[in-house]
Amino acid sequence: MKEVIKTKAKELGADLVSVLNLKDYRSPRSPNPLRYLPSAQSIVLLAFAPLAGAYRYQDNTWSKMPSFLYSVESAGNTAAYHLGRFMERELGAESFLVQAHRPFEINEETFRSPIGSISLRHAAVQSGLAVWGKNTLALTPQFGPRVMYLGLLNSLDLPSDSPLEGYDPCSTCQYDCRATCPGKAFTEDGRVLSHRCVKVSQPNDVGNFMRFLTEMAEKPSVKERVEMLKSPRFFRHLQYLQFFIHYHCDNCTRYCPGGLQGASG
C-alpha cells in the first residue's frame, strides 16, 4: 500500500516522499496530531523542490517569491489534495493536509513563536527523508534544505520508513550558517529565535507593520500621517499582506551547500 501511495505522489509531482507512523513521531513542542484528525495513524510526507532559478538571484527581490514559494506551495497543495482524495477513494483512508506554514494557531502562548500543526522537519528526519542540519533545517541528500515540505495526516496504519544513515553533510561543511546569520537568530543549543529571524527574513511582517502604524499614530499632524501612507514603506507592507508572505533573507537555505550535487545543483 505504501508503494502505491508513493508512486501516486511522484506522479502528482512530489520530488520526495516518505512515510512516518505516528508511533515513531516525536516533536515534544508540537500539538497532538489527533487534535487535527482523530483517526490519524501515519503521515505521508511530501517534499517539493523550487525552480532551479529560485536561489540564483544577485539582489534580493520580491520577484523571486513565485519561483521558490508561491508556485511550489500551490503545486504542493494541489498534489497533496489529489493524493488525499486518491487515498480516500482507493484505500478508504481519511486524510488531513498539513499546510506548509501558515495559517498558524495563534494564541497567547504561540503568537510570538509560531508552531505548526505537525513539525514537518521532525517528520522528515524521523522518516528518513532528511537529517537535521546546523541551520536547524531538514537537509535532504538530493536538494539539501531547498525543498518545501507538506504532509498528509491519514488514518492508514502505514509502517515508517527508516531514518537516513551515513549522511552527515554538516560534519565537513565550511559554511558557518549559524555565525553568518544576519539576524543572529541561532542559539547555542541549536534553536532559532523567531523574532530575530523574522526581523531580517520578513521585514514587512505584522510586527514591523505594527511599528509603522504606531509611528503613524504618533505623528502630530494629518499631513504627516498621509505622507507616511503615500510612502513605499506602506506599499511594501500592503503588498506583503496581500501576498501572505515574503522572505527577504534566506541565507541559511540559499548558501547551505548540502545537496548541491543533487538535482538542484
Ligand code: B12
Ligand atoms: C514556525 C516556523 C518558522 C518560524 C519559527 C521557526 C522555529 N523555531 O521553529 C520562523 C518564522 C522563524 C521560520 C523561519 C524559517 N523557516 Co519556517 N517554519 C515554521 C513552521 C510553520 C513550524 C515550525 C514549528 O512548528 N516549530 C516549533 C517546534 C516544532 O520546533 P522545536 O521543537 O522547537 O524544534 C526546533 C529546535 O529544537 C530544532 N531542533 C529540534 N530537534 C533538533 C535536532 C538537531 C540535531 C538540531 C540541530 C536542531 C533540532 O529545530 C527546530 C527549529 O528551531 C514550519 C512548517 C511545519 N509545519 O513544520 C516551517 C519550516 C520549518 N520553515 C521552513 C523554512 C524554509 C524557513 C526559512 C528558511 C524561511 C526564510 N527564508 O526565512 C526560515 C529558516 C529559519 C531556520 N533556520 O530555522 C521550512 C524548512 C524546510 C527545511 N528544509 O527544513 C518549513 C518546514 C516549511 C516547509 N513547509 O517546508 N519558520
